[in-house]
Amino acid sequence: MNQAAKQGTMDEFGVQTRLSRNLWQTAFRRFRKNWLAVFGLIIIILFLLAAIFGPILAPYDFLEQDLTSMLQGPSALHWLGTDDLGRDTFSRLLYGARTAALVAFSTTAISLVIGVIVGTWAGLQGGRVDEVLMWISDLVQAVPGLLLVMLINSALRRPIINWFDQLYEQTRNSFYLNTSWLDFVLVFSALAMIGWPGFARLIRGQVLSISKEDYVLAARALGSKEGRVMFSHVVPNSLGPLIVAVTASMGGAVVLEAGLSFLGLGVQPPNASWGTMLSNSLKLWQSFPHLLIGPAVTIGLIQVAFVFLGDGLNDALDPRRN
Amino acid sequence: MIQYLLFRLLRWTIGLTLVTFFTYAMMFYGAGDPIKRMFIDSENFDSADPAVLEALQAKYGLDKPFLVQFTNYIGNLLRGDWGRSIRLSVDRPVWDIIKFRLPVSMQLGFAATVLAAVFGITLGILAALHHNRWLDRVIISTVIFVTAIPAFVTAPMLLFFLVLVVKVMNVPYGWNGLFHKDVILPVVVIALGPLPIIVRQTRSAVLEVMSQLYIRTARAKGLPEYRVVLGHMLRPVLTPLITTLGLQMITLINGSLFVELVFNIPGFGLLTAEGIRSVDYPIIMAVAIIGTLIIFLSNFFVDLVYPLLDPRLRYT
Numbered sequence: 001m002n003q004a005a006k007q008g009t010m011d012e013f014g015v016q017t018r019l020s021r022n023l024w025q026t027a028f029r030r031f032r033k034n035w036l037a038v039f040g041l042i043i044i045i046l047f048l049l050a051a052i053f054g055p056i057l058a059p060y061d062f063l064e065q066d067l068t069s070m071l072q073g074p075s076a077l078h079w080l081g082t083d084d085l086g087r088d089t090f091s092r093l094l095y096g097a098r099t100a101a102l103v104a105f106s107t108t109a110i111s112l113v114i115g116v117i118v119g120t121w122a123g124l125q126g127g128r129v130d131e132v133l134m135w136i137s138d139l140v141q142a143v144p145g146l147l148l149v150m151l152i153n154s155a156l157r158r159p160i161i162n163w164f165d166q167l168y169e170q171t172r173n174s175f176y177l178n179t180s181w182l183d184f185v186l187v188f189s190a191l192a193m194i195g196w197p198g199f200a201r202l203i204r205g206q207v208l209s210i211s212k213e214d215y216v217l218a219a220r221a222l223g224s225k226e227g228r229v230m231f232s233h234v235v236p237n238s239l240g241p242l243i244v245a246v247t248a249s250m251g252g253a254v255v256l257e258a259g260l261s262f263l264g265l266g267v268q269p270p271n272a273s274w275g276t277m278l279s280n281s282l283k284l285w286q287s288f289p290h291l292l293i294g295p296a297v298t299i300g301l302i303q304v305a306f307v308f309l310g311d312g313l314n315d316a317l318d319p320r321r322n
Numbered sequence: 323m324i325q326y327l328l329f330r331l332l333r334w335t336i337g338l339t340l341v342t343f344f345t346y347a348m349m350f351y352g353a354g355d356p357i358k359r360m361f362i363d364s365e366n367f368d369s370a371d372p373a374v375l376e377a378l379q380a381k382y383g384l385d386k387p388f389l390v391q392f393t394n395y396i397g398n399l400l401r402g403d404w405g406r407s408i409r410l411s412v413d414r415p416v417w418d419i420i421k422f423r424l425p426v427s428m429q430l431g432f433a434a435t436v437l438a439a440v441f442g443i444t445l446g447i448l449a450a451l452h453h454n455r456w457l458d459r460v461i462i463s464t465v466i467f468v469t470a471i472p473a474f475v476t477a478p479m480l481l482f483f484l485v486l487v488v489k490v491m492n493v494p495y496g497w498n499g500l501f502h503k504d505v506i507l508p509v510v511v512i513a514l515g516p517l518p519i520i521v522r523q524t525r526s527a528v529l530e531v532m533s534q535l536y537i538r539t540a541r542a543k544g545l546p547e548y549r550v551v552l553g554h555m556l557r558p559v560l561t562p563l564i565t566t567l568g569l570q571m572i573t574l575i576n577g578s579l580f581v582e583l584v585f586n587i588p589g590f591g592l593l594t595a596e597g598i599r600s601v602d603y604p605i606i607m608a609v610a611i612i613g614t615l616i617i618f619l620s621n622f623f624v625d626l627v628y629p630l631l632d633p634r635l636r637y638t
Contacts, residue, residue, distance in 0.1 A: 036463065135333070135337075138337075139337045139340065139341070142337065142614065142617050142618060142621070143341055143610070143613070143614050143617070144613045144614070144617065146579060147594060147609065147610060147613055150594070150595075150598045151345060151348055151349075151598065151606070151610065152348065154352070154353050154598055154601065155348035155349065155351070155352025155353050156352055157352075158352060158353060159351070159352055255472045258472070258474070259472060259474060259580065262474050262580070262583075263579075263583070263595055263599075264599065265598070265599070275474075278474065278475065278478065279474075281478070282478060282584065285478060285481070285482060286485070286486070286493070289482050289486055292478050292479075292482055293482070296475045296478055296479050296482075297479075299471070299472065299475045300470075300471040300472075300475045300476075300479070303470040303471050303472060303475075304466075304467055304470045304471065306470070307466055307470040308466070308470075311466065
């Protein structure tokens with residue numbers, strides 16, 4: 001009651017000037033105050049930097065096996081120690097960041113594209129089309145996600161390998177023989193398959209609700225052109241939730257990739273993946289716990305950072321929050 | 323009401339059939355013939371006797387075209403025959419395996435749900451009663467922090483901490499029944515999955531309920547705080563939670579997969595991983611169908627129970 005009264009007076013006097021401030025400026029100001037979110041953002045930026053510049057920063061080649069220094073603990077030479085093949089853990093973590101970032105971006109991009117197409121189609125078309133599309137996305141979401149990813153992953157691997165073998169036979173282009181990036185494509189497509197329904201639902205909801213909002217009606221009544229309504233009202237208002245969803249999706253993709261690799265179904269060795277490192281360390285962790293700590297802390301930290309960042313963005317971008 | 327439930331039942335039946343069909347198609351066209359793969363994997367593919375291969379294929383009906391195989395599978399399924407495992411545990415009826423594996427995971431999942439619900443609701447109520455004060459913030463951030471970390475990281479880290487650093491336990495291994503102490507760690511890790519949603523939902527539900535007039539009445543007539551909370555707040559808070567718990571079955575199933583892998587618990591999740599690794603058709607099919615069925619059934623159960631808990635929904 002108290003709050004309602006406050007808002008009533010503020011609507012007439014104070015809020016008017018505050019709202020005229022740019023949405024993004026307000027969001028940034030709010031975001032900056034949330035130190036957990038800022039911490040998340042810093043970690044994510046470090047993660048992306050590691051993904052981009054990892055090979056330059058890495059003290060060793062991630063494949064380099066030094067059999068004279070296997071399973072060493074942390075030292076000045078090997079900051080996080082070495083694994084059972086004498087590979088430098090820190091360098092492998094840096095290369096793993098590249099894998100994780102690649103998977104996060106591609107998966108999110110693919111699911112976002114599919115989600116936008118399906119969501120806008122369902123939202124604008126309505127009726128039967130809407131019902132069927134939403135039923136399909138419900139169905140995809142109802143199947144245990146990990147199971148679906150594992151199924152798609154193991155189902156697609158062989159046909160694609162065969163297909164590339166055939167292409168190689170026909171073209172003799174050695175490009176088709178190098179299948180080390182194939183795992184990436186497989187992981188992207190499998191993860192995008194379970195990622196798109198979330199985006200589709202979100203975008204459909206946004207299309208449906210925002211186009212009915214009073215301010216859209218008001219803009220139309222004032223004679224705004226359809227394009228202006230779209231870009232100055234509908235898009236900015238749906239961007240907030242979408243940014244939050246994108247953040248969540250990237251975090252989810254990182255964790256699912258690690259999970260798949262943990263199960264031995266994701267990015268295959270010799271490519272570096274945090275999940276593979278973690279599952280390898282499980283054989284030896286009682287004697288060599290440093291193998292476990294590196295990848296475990298990295299995955300955990302990135303996840304926490306994504307969640308805090310998403311939360312912060314969610315609070316900062318919500319226009320109804322004061 | 324009944325019409326609505328029947329409609330949902332019909333939709334899920336169609337959905338389940340579709341899931342079955344697509345899984346079978348993915349296995350058939352994608353993963354390929356498990357017998358052939360078994361021969362290829364054994365690395366003496368060229369010297370292997372084609373007659374043996376064909377005999378094995380015929381035995382499992384893998385020599386027939388896709389639609390025949392699929393129809394046979396469905397036919398057998400409707401008669402309660404889940405087929406026989408091809409590679410994982412050779413020639414054993416799938417139902418025999420499921421019969422031992424599923425209850426293990428169900429017990430784990432049940433214990434984890436109870437644990438998550440008890441802790442989640444308590445923490446949620448505490449957070450709401452201390453709304454925007456330090457206890458609220460601490461609870462919310464800790465829960466977010468702890469549960470953001472995936473199960474396959476939490477489990478080894480807890481092992482490391484409890485076994486190597488604090489040295490309070492030995493490595494839990496395998497399945498020794500629900501009341502063995504080895505169960506504690508796996509259950510705790512699985513329970514972390516649905517915890518944050520329960521805490522947040524309880525918190526926001528309590529916050530909403532707190533401003534209701536009947537709560538003010540309860541306080542005004544001099545009820546002690548614990549009776550206000552337990553007698554008046556809990557029920558409206560619990561109702562939406564039933565839905566959440568039902569929908570959280572997915573996290574439980576996903577979470578238990580990794581936990582069973584780390585702790586070597588012979589449950590449903592481990593069976594899933596093993597089945598997919600060895601491309602064992604009948605196992606994969608059974609796991610996919612049962613996994614989806616569990617989620618469908620829990621959704622259905624939610625629809626069924628919800629009106630009983632919330633009288634406002636009963637006549638709509």
